[in-house]
Amino acid sequence: SKTYKITLLPGDGIGPEVIAESVKVLDAVAEKSGFALEYTTQNAGGAAIDAHNDPMPDSVVETCKASDAVLLGAVGGPKWDHLAGALRPESGLLKIRKELGAFANLRPVTVPASLAENSPLRPEAVSGLDLFTVRELTGGIYFGEPIGESGEGDDKKAWNTMVYSVGEIKRVARVAFEWARKRRNKVTSVDKANVLAVSRLWRDTVKELHEAEYSDVELDHMYIDNAAMQMVINPRQFDVILTGNVFGDILSDASATLGGSLGLLPSASVGGPVGLFEPVHGSAPDIAGQGKANPFAMILSVAMMLDTLDESAAAAAIRAGVDKVLDQGYRSGDLWREGNTLASTTELGDLVKNAA
Amino acid sequence: SKTYKITLLPGDGIGPEVIAESVKVLDAVAEKSGFALEYTTQNAGGAAIDAHNDPMPDSVVETCKASDAVLLGAVGGPKWDHLAGALRPESGLLKIRKELGAFANLRPVTVPASLAENSPLRPEAVSGLDLFTVRELTGGIYFGEPIGESGEGDDKKAWNTMVYSVGEIKRVARVAFEWARKRRNKVTSVDKANVLAVSRLWRDTVKELHEAEYSDVELDHMYIDNAAMQMVINPRQFDVILTGNVFGDILSDASATLGGSLGLLPSASVGGPVGLFEPVHGSAPDIAGQGKANPFAMILSVAMMLDTLDESAAAAAIRAGVDKVLDQGYRSGDLWREGNTLASTTELGDLVKNAA
Ligand SMILES: CC(C)[C@H](C(=O)O)[C@@H](O)C(=O)O
Ligand SMILES: CC(C)[C@H](C(=O)O)[C@@H](O)C(=O)O
Numbered sequence: 001s002k003t004y005k006i007t008l009l010p011g012d013g014i015g016p017e018v019i020a021e022s023v024k025v026l027d028a029v030a031e032k033s034g035f036a037l038e039y040t041t042q043n044a045g046g047a048a049i050d051a052h053n054d055p056m057p058d059s060v061v062e063t064c065k066a067s068d069a070v071l072l073g074a075v076g077g078p079k080w081d082h083l084a085g086a087l088r089p090e091s092g093l094l095k096i097r098k099e100l101g102a103f104a105n106l107r108p109v110t111v112p113a114s115l116a117e118n119s120p121l122r123p124e125a126v127s128g129l130d131l132f133t134v135r136e137l138t139g140g141i142y143f144g145e146p147i148g149e150s151g152e153g154d155d156k157k158a159w160n161t162m163v164y165s166v167g168e169i170k171r172v173a174r175v176a177f178e179w180a181r182k183r184r185n186k187v188t189s190v191d192k193a194n195v196l197a198v199s200r201l202w203r204d205t206v207k208e209l210h211e212a213e214y215s216d217v218e219l220d221h222m223y224i225d226n227a228a229m230q231m232v233i234n235p236r237q238f239d240v241i242l243t244g245n246v247f248g249d250i251l252s253d254a255s256a257t258l259g260g261s262l263g264l265l266p267s268a269s270v271g272g273p274v275g276l277f278e279p280v281h282g283s284a285p286d287i288a289g290q291g292k293a294n295p296f297a298m299i300l301s302v303a304m305m306l307d308t309l310d311e312s313a314a315a316a317a318i319r320a321g322v323d324k325v326l327d328q329g330y331r332s333g334d335l336w337r338e339g340n341t342l343a344s345t346t347e348l349g350d351l352v353k354n355a356a
Numbered sequence: 357s358k359t360y361k362i363t364l365l366p367g368d369g370i371g372p373e374v375i376a377e378s379v380k381v382l383d384a385v386a387e388k389s390g391f392a393l394e395y396t397t398q399n400a401g402g403a404a405i406d407a408h409n410d411p412m413p414d415s416v417v418e419t420c421k422a423s424d425a426v427l428l429g430a431v432g433g434p435k436w437d438h439l440a441g442a443l444r445p446e447s448g449l450l451k452i453r454k455e456l457g458a459f460a461n462l463r464p465v466t467v468p469a470s471l472a473e474n475s476p477l478r479p480e481a482v483s484g485l486d487l488f489t490v491r492e493l494t495g496g497i498y499f500g501e502p503i504g505e506s507g508e509g510d511d512k513k514a515w516n517t518m519v520y521s522v523g524e525i526k527r528v529a530r531v532a533f534e535w536a537r538k539r540r541n542k543v544t545s546v547d548k549a550n551v552l553a554v555s556r557l558w559r560d561t562v563k564e565l566h567e568a569e570y571s572d573v574e575l576d577h578m579y580i581d582n583a584a585m586q587m588v589i590n591p592r593q594f595d596v597i598l599t600g601n602v603f604g605d606i607l608s609d610a611s612a613t614l615g616g617s618l619g620l621l622p623s624a625s626v627g628g629p630v631g632l633f634e635p636v637h638g639s640a641p642d643i644a645g646q647g648k649a650n651p652f653a654m655i656l657s658v659a660m661m662l663d664t665l666d667e668s669a670a671a672a673a674i675r676a677g678v679d680k681v682l683d684q685g686y687r688s689g690d691l692w693r694e695g696n697t698l699a700s701t702t703e704l705g706d707l708v709k710n711a712a
Contacts, residue, residue: 077545157519157557159518161517165510167510194444225605225606229609229613233535249580250581253584254588258588
């Protein structure tokens with residue numbers, strides 16, 4: 001039977017707690033589906049700074065590259081906030097994304113009718129929402145050269161470069177079009193082509209690829225400022241959103257609010273030989289170690305991992321398990337409402353494990 | 357008695373209609389307050405492309421510079437969408453902002469209790485909202501050099517530069533701190549300092565200015581992705597938001613959704629010798645020429661102009677007039693709800709004129 005090598009990067013804050021529950025659930029579905037898992041746990045982010053003075057040591061990168069998939073809990077926290085740029089937990093995250101060649105960050109957001117009451121929007125505007133952001137993750141202004149600083153006093157300046165090549169745009173656009181074909185067949189490409197040269201290349205490239213290979217998919221283009229508005233006014237108009245690194249960072253976080261909690265939102269960073277799977281939420285240092293964290297985002301990230309590894313039955317079992325536990329009314333504090341049963345991180349992990 | 361020279365740039369779509377109502381109201385309050393106005397009307401945006409093949413001819417810029425203030429309706433529309441970058445209506449807008457040295461774009465958003473039902477958010481989350489974005493408007497990635505394109509095929513790439521100097525950051529930060537002192541004394545500076553060098557300079561500069569000159573004002577720093585979330589989850593936490601050009605474009609548009617219509621939102625672009633005042637909404641070509649446009653955003657932009665010209669009594673009269681007409685239940689289509697009285701653009705202008 002097949003054995004997958006999984007690198008676990010629990011990281012900081014609630015990371016270790018949600019990773020523990022995910023492993024529990026993953027082991028259970030693996031046994032039922034007849035595959036095995038071999039885990040290696042490594043430090044990342046603040047934990048790696050404490051242990052090795054480096055948020056993503058090369059040895060950790062090598063371990064990740066030698067595995068079939070990487071599960072990341074969360075990185076960062078106030079303890080490391082005083083550190084300079086390259087030494088911060090976040091740099092470790094950027095490094096591992098880049099090193100794995102994970103150029104496409106997939107962020108699905110769904111709001112089942114049962115959770116619509118938790119939304120900051122009116123329930124009727126989000127009930128049944130199902131959108132999917134494909135964010136370019138290893139280019140754009142996050143990595144563009146030159147980056148620099150010069151001058152003194154009031155003339156001192158600093159700069160970053162937002163740059164994309166046709167090749168980078170095409171490969172991530174393909175991911176979006178392919179997902180659209182498996183979903184509701186619509187892509188909204190988001191840019192700022194009325195102002196930025198890099199966005200004009202983005203738009204032209206997406207248009208050409210669409211005409212050449214994906215003309216069966218409906219394609220719209222939207223400016224990022226309008227997209228941020230539409231996300232609040234009428235989010236159900238979206239199926240697949242395709243966008244660059246920083247616009248995707250902002251827009252996917254805006255979309256992440258719609259269900260009322262980040263605690264349910266998984267992500268997958270794919271495109272290279274090894275995928276990276278992490279919840280959308282951060283390390284939540286304020287609730288770390290108290291059994292209050294919602295493990296569902298991490299558990300659903302494991303389901304995305306299993307889809308990527310072609311273990312779709314196991315992925316489906318996990319999703320069904322989470323749905324069942326939610327239907328039964330169990331909730332962590334972030335989602336709890338009158339009438340629900342408050343459950344701890346480990347209780348929720350056990351419930352999903354048994355339901356999956 | 358004092359006479360102000362006002363350049364009117366009606367522009368495209370509903371621009372001319374809302375400018376006409378604003379002039380009507382402005383004339384009325386001027387008469388009561390004892391000052392006079394001298395208007396010059398010029399083409400801008402698509403109208404200027406049609407007339408002069410240039411979205412902002414130098415002669416128009418000169419007229420604007422020679423006046424005390426500029427009122428802009430709106431620019432753009434599908435008719436000019438096929439044009440290349442520099443020839444588009446939007447370039448005209450960027451040019452006039454830059455030429456006037458209007459480095460601070462002020463975008464207040466208020467949601468009076470009477471309009472909270474129009475919000476896409478739950479009414480209780482936005483009722484009484486009063487936030488104020490100060491967006492840097494003549495720098496950052498909108499104008500940063502180098503801008504370019506090179507290469508062929510898949511290697512073809514295009515880039516823009518996000519650059520700020522300490523001097524640029526300080527001058528716009530001062531505007532934010534000064535506004536905070538007149539309001540609830542809190543500034544939230546929004547950046548992406550965990551990733552971008554330019555944002556780290558932004559954050560350090562804002563911190564230093566705060567310590568040196570504005571330590572009486574409460575100052576927070578927030579990453580742009582989190583700010584986009586907080587804008588949906590809990591917008592009432594904000595008083596003054598200070599941010600760069602593209603982040604401000606996105607975030608202020610997100611904030612503009614909270615009242616349920618762009619039709620009420622004014623803006624002022626100031627900092628240079630002559631201010632530019634325009635509604636947040638666009639040219640709305642789909643309803644142009646039908647008397648359906650909401651003139652309040654433009655009329656309230658006139659109030660911002662009058663504040664800038666130190667005609668505060670006249671500004672207050674306009675705001676009171678708009679409030680009164682809203683209280684009486686008159687609404688354009690964008691805000692109309694059961695129980696309101698639907699009114700046309702000119703009817704609303706007349707009502708405010710009589711109430712102001
Ligand atoms: C922590 C930060 C560097 C990161 C990003 O900006 O990509 C985060 O916001 C995310 O979206 O995963
Ligand atoms: C039309 C466009 C160039 C403009 C901008 O991006 O500044 C608009 O979105 C705005 O916010 O005034």
